[in-house]
Amino acid sequence: MSTLVQLSRKAKPLPHTGSGCNRTIWSRKGDAQIKLRSANGKLADRSKGELVHQTATGVQTCPQSCPFLGNGCYGENGRVGLQINDRLEHGTSARSAAIGEAACIDEAPATTRDGRPIHMRLHVRGDTLAQWVPIVAGAVSRYVERSGFERNGARLVWGYTHVLDVDRATWGPDISILASVQRAREIQQARDRGFAAAIVVNDVPSARGFHDESTGEFILPCPVQSGRATSCISCGLCLRDNFLFDNGITIAFSAHGATRKVRDALKGNTK
Numbered sequence: 684m685s686t687l688v689q690l691s692r693k694a695k696p697l698p699h700t701g702s703g704c705n706r707t708i709w710s711r712k713g714d715a716q717i718k719l720r721s722a723n724g725k726l727a728d729r730s731k732g733e734l735v736h737q738t739a740t741g742v743q744t745c746p747q748s749c750p751f752l753g754n755g756c757y758g759e760n761g762r763v764g765l766q767i768n769d770r771l772e773h774g775t776s777a778r779s780a781a782i783g784e785a786a787c788i789d790e791a792p793a794t795t796r797d798g799r800p801i802h803m804r805l806h807v808r809g810d811t812l813a814q815w816v817p818i819v820a821g822a823v824s825r826y827v828e829r830s831g832f833e834r835n836g837a838r839l840v841w842g843y844t845h846v847l848d849v850d851r852a853t854w855g856p857d858i859s860i861l862a863s864v865q866r867a868r869e870i871q872q873a874r875d876r877g878f879a880a881a882i883v884v885n886d887v888p889s890a891r892g893f894h895d896e897s898t899g900e901f902i903l904p905c906p907v908q909s910g911r912a913t914s915c916i917s918c919g920l921c922l923r924d925n926f927l928f929d930n931g932i933t934i935a936f937s938a939h940g941a942t943r944k945v946r947d948a949l950k951g952n953t954k
């Protein structure tokens with residue numbers, strides 16, 4: 684068969700499980716997935732019918748430097764872990780999972796039937812190692828392009844990364860992505876790489892925000908966790924990393940998931 688005929692052949696759709704709102708598209712190797720139109724109680728604004736696609740990959744995509752890796756990460760344990768652990772650990776490489784995640788994003792519908800762009804939360808589990816970021820960021824840009832979404836400060840796609848050796852610019856302008864840090868002194872290091880930061884903390888002294896005692900950094904507890912917002916879509920802070928960066932705001936998450944292990948990891952007791 685000639686190369687031209689091969690190229691013109693339509694790619695086979697990726698395998699999926701479920702149907703309708705519960706449909707999940709899997710990468711061919713089973714090392715990445717996108718759950719379509721998830722009604723996840725924290726991310727989606729169900730009252731307005733704003734559902735959210737969410738991607739996940741195996742832990743081979745996570746940096747070894749993450750203190751929560753194998754150590755209480757909610758993606759390995761809580762609801763997320765229970766749902767997807769079995770199928771995502773296929774022993775493939777971080778590059779394969781990044782390619783798989785990009786393919787899943789390329790397969791996802793970018794708008795609702797009535798033409799509204801659909802938000803996407805990248806990596807409810809997993810991450811993207813520095814050298815493979817352009818693969819996933821490229822798929823995000825194609826997704827935003829397909830959706831017709833106009834950047835108005837907030838982004839259509841958002842996520843967090845624990846990867847330390849990547850600059851914000853590598854992720855490009857079509858995603859809002861925050862650097863996850865464990866210690867307040869790491870906030871400035873994230874900022875030096877161009878990122879706004881999110882920090883996991885054991886205690887939140889004030890739901891309205893507080894200044895870290897040692898660094899003076901302004902830290903704002905996640906409004907859903909503190910009961911001041913009902914969903915990420917209605918809150919929107921993490922969808923505006925430029926705003927957080929420009930205003931020196933760091934989002935704080937209370938330790939959740941396997942709490943004792945996470946609290947130990949935060950104290951530096953385990954790694």
Ligand code: SF4
Pocket residue numbers: 904905906907908912914915916918919920921922934
């Ligand atoms: S700060 Fe807002 S957008 Fe970020 S995780 Fe919390 S509710 Fe979601």
